[in-house]
Amino acid sequence: MAIQHDNIITVDGKLQTVIHGTRYFHAKNAIRAVDNTGAYTLSDFIDGDRGILERPLHVNDKVLWVTLHAVDDDDTAVMITADIPDSDDLPTTEDITFIAEWANRRFWMDIELKDVEQALDKDSYGDELIARFFPIRPVNYGGPWEAMLKSIIHAQIFPGFAKRLDEYLCKRFGTVVDYNGKTGYLYPTVEDLITADPDELIDAKFSHQKADFLTTLPRQILDDLSTYDFEDMCSRDGDEVVKTLKTLRGVGDWTAQNVAMRGLPHPDVFIDEKTTRKELTPIYGEKDKLGKKLFRESTARFSPYRTFACFYTYMRHFSTD
Numbered sequence: 166m167a168i169q170h171d172n173i174i175t176v177d178g179k180l181q182t183v184i185h186g187t188r189y190f191h192a193k194n195a196i197r198a199v200d201n202t203g204a205y206t207l208s209d210f211i212d213g214d215r216g217i218l219e220r221p222l223h224v225n226d227k228v229l230w231v232t233l234h235a236v237d238d239d240d241t242a243v244m245i246t247a248d249i250p251d252s253d254d255l256p257t258t259e260d261i262t263f264i265a266e267w268a269n270r271r272f273w274m275d276i277e278l279k280d281v282e283q284a285l286d287k288d289s290y291g292d293e294l295i296a297r298f299f300p301i302r303p304v305n306y307g308g309p310w311e312a313m314l315k316s317i318i319h320a321q322i323f324p325g326f327a328k329r330l331d332e333y334l335c336k337r338f339g340t341v342v343d344y345n346g347k348t349g350y351l352y353p354t355v356e357d358l359i360t361a362d363p364d365e366l367i368d369a370k371f372s373h374q375k376a377d378f379l380t381t382l383p384r385q386i387l388d389d390l391s392t393y394d395f396e397d398m399c400s401r402d403g404d405e406v407v408k409t410l411k412t413l414r415g416v417g418d419w420t421a422q423n424v425a426m427r428g429l430p431h432p433d434v435f436i437d438e439k440t441t442r443k444e445l446t447p448i449y450g451e452k453d454k455l456g457k458k459l460f461r462e463s464t465a466r467f468s469p470y471r472t473f474a475c476f477y478t479y480m481r482h483f484s485t486d
């Protein structure tokens with residue numbers, strides 16, 4: 166069910182409304198966490214001290230400039246402001262509803278954390294995660310396709326180089342928005358990227374492999390929209406979603422799990438990689454080993470909120486109390 170918003174008002178030629186998270190949601194901490202948990206892209210401008218996130222966003226076939234602002238006197242509330250750059254037109258009520266749900270998914274605002282607590286309260290490890298990190302909520306990317314592109318582009322290269330590749334892709338195939346002194350970049354949509362040529366990407370310093378993946382993915386998705394329906398994936402079984410994403414060219418275990426967990430986002434995904442294995446092997450391993458089958462069996466106990474257990478496991482690894 167979509168998150169509800171307050172009455173929509175017009176302020177200085179923009180539309181505004183307020184949405185509210187469930188108990189324990191803390192808007193300013195959530196916005197600040199976009200930066201320090203790696204869930205940002207070139208699109209995001211974050212002022213953690215003031216609790217503000219602003220960015221361009223594709224909304225109902227147009228680009229809006231969206232601002233999320235933590236409400237000072239209500240920790241659970243986020244004010245949404247939406248504007249159409251370089252236009253006197255106002256966004257629509259449907260646009261505001263879309264943005265409200267986008268914000269909800271980015272911060273898991275509507276999750277009832279008592280249900281998460283119950284799901285994690287299965288053994289001593291789950292109890293430890295609750296004691297140390299509850300009621301923190303995972304913070305997500307701005308969408309599944311955004312998460313997919315960042316995962317592919319940023320894999321196994323230095324952050325500065327990855328940023329240059331991001332900028333090239335956005336300028337060449339995506340959207341660049343100038344608004345109130347800020348320049349926001351939007352990754353190309355699936356449809357935008359269909360025109361990309363691998364040789365051109367290689368000339369722009371993308372690896373042959375990345376160029377292949379980035380030019381193959383859009384056609385594969387558009388040729389089978391029912392299978393690769395990101396919206397529908399949110400309600401599918403988490404393990405099945407990961408399997409489906411892995412059928413895309415260039416998408417391996419980690420990318421599929423990362424896109425599912427933090428891009429869709431899906432509440433029931435546990436990323437299986439070196440960091441999480443390091444944390445779980447002493448607890449669930451047999452003779453200091455934790456194979457894929459045992460990993461799945463060990464983390465299945467936290468369903469249907471494995472995403473929260475996974476997020477807390479990363480926090481445990483980095484000692485982020």
